Structure formats: structure tokens, C-alpha cells
Amino acid sequence: MLERLVLRPFSLKDARRVQLLAGDESIASGAINLPYPYTDGVAESWINNHENEFMNGNSVILAITLKENSILIGSIGIYINKKHNHAELGYWIGKDYWGNHYCSEAVQGMLKHAFEHLKLNKVFAYFLHRNQASGKVLINNGFVKEGYLKQHVKYNEKYEDIECYSLLKTDFN
């Protein structure tokens, strides 16, 4: 149980709020794989996919909500590779809610699920080198640096470096 947050599945009722929060340019410019602009219908088809992918054991994508008033403030997900028993972690938090350690707390909740319930062996995450806030979220949760990938992704016609951090089940407490 998290202190200030509840992680729950998305429902179609969340689509407009997802579009509002994730559609902010500040989110797209920090995340590696979010669409921008976040056009009508994108949130609906994204949410519609979640249940199938969850039932097939491919991913767990959850809404990050505030315990005190149930407001949706972000998203967190793991994308599972069953063969290797590992998962890639991804997340975003609406801009108005940055800097409150909400993402660090949400990651804590997702890791508990990944390691204790799903018994994954490893969780890893990529982030843009210039997005050190994302790196700090991972460090806060015990992740360690595994690699630095030069000019690995392309943003607005510019190649950018990314970093990879990971946490093994044996190092999760």
C-alpha cells in the first residue's frame, strides 16, 4: 500500500484527462515514446489495448491517482518479456504535479508488483540523458546505471543520447 497514491487500471472515462496531461509538450519532450501532438482518439485506443495486453501477460499499465481525492496525475507501466523474465518500465506525471516525489512513490508500487507478484528477475528503464529527473526517480528506487547509448534516438531531427538503468530482483528490498 502506497502512502499517497493509488495505482489502478485505466478506464475509458480517463481518456480526456490522459489527453490533457500527456498532451502537454513538456511530457512528450521528456518521454522517449509518447506521441505529440496527442490527437483525439489516441488515449482511447491506448486504454482499449490495456486489458488484452494485461491478460496476455505482456504489460501492466496503471493510472497514478492521488489517494486523497482520486485525481489522475500520471501513468506507469511495465512491458514484459516473458522469455527473459524481465520488463521495461515507463512513466509520466502531469506537469502540475512534478517535484512531489509522486513518480518515485509510483515506481515503488510497480516494483513490488513486478518482483513480488510477477516474480520478474529484472526491471530496466531508458531515459534521455538530458532528462535527469527521470534518472533520479530510478536512483531513488535503487536502480543502477547499466549503460549510456550515444545518439540512440532522434528528436526533432536531432540525435540524442539515452541512459539505461536497471534493478535486479535480488537487489530489491
Ligand SMILES: CC(C)(COP(=O)(O)OP(=O)(O)OC[C@H]1O[C@@H](n2cnc3c(N)ncnc32)[C@H](O)[C@@H]1OP(=O)(O)O)[C@@H](O)C(=O)NCCC(=O)NCCS
Ligand atoms: C520524470 C518525471 C516522471 C518525474 O516525475 P516527478 O513526480 O516529478 O518525480 P519525483 O518527484 O519522484 O523525483 C524527481 C527527482 O528528480 C529531481 N530533479 C528534478 N529536476 C531535475 C533536473 N533537471 N536534474 C536533476 N534532477 C532533477 C528532483 O529533485 C527529484 O529528486 P529528489 O528525489 O532527489 O528530490 C516527470 O518529470 C515527467 O513525467 N516528465 C516527462 C515524461 C518523462 O520524462 N517520463 C520518463 C521517460 S523515461
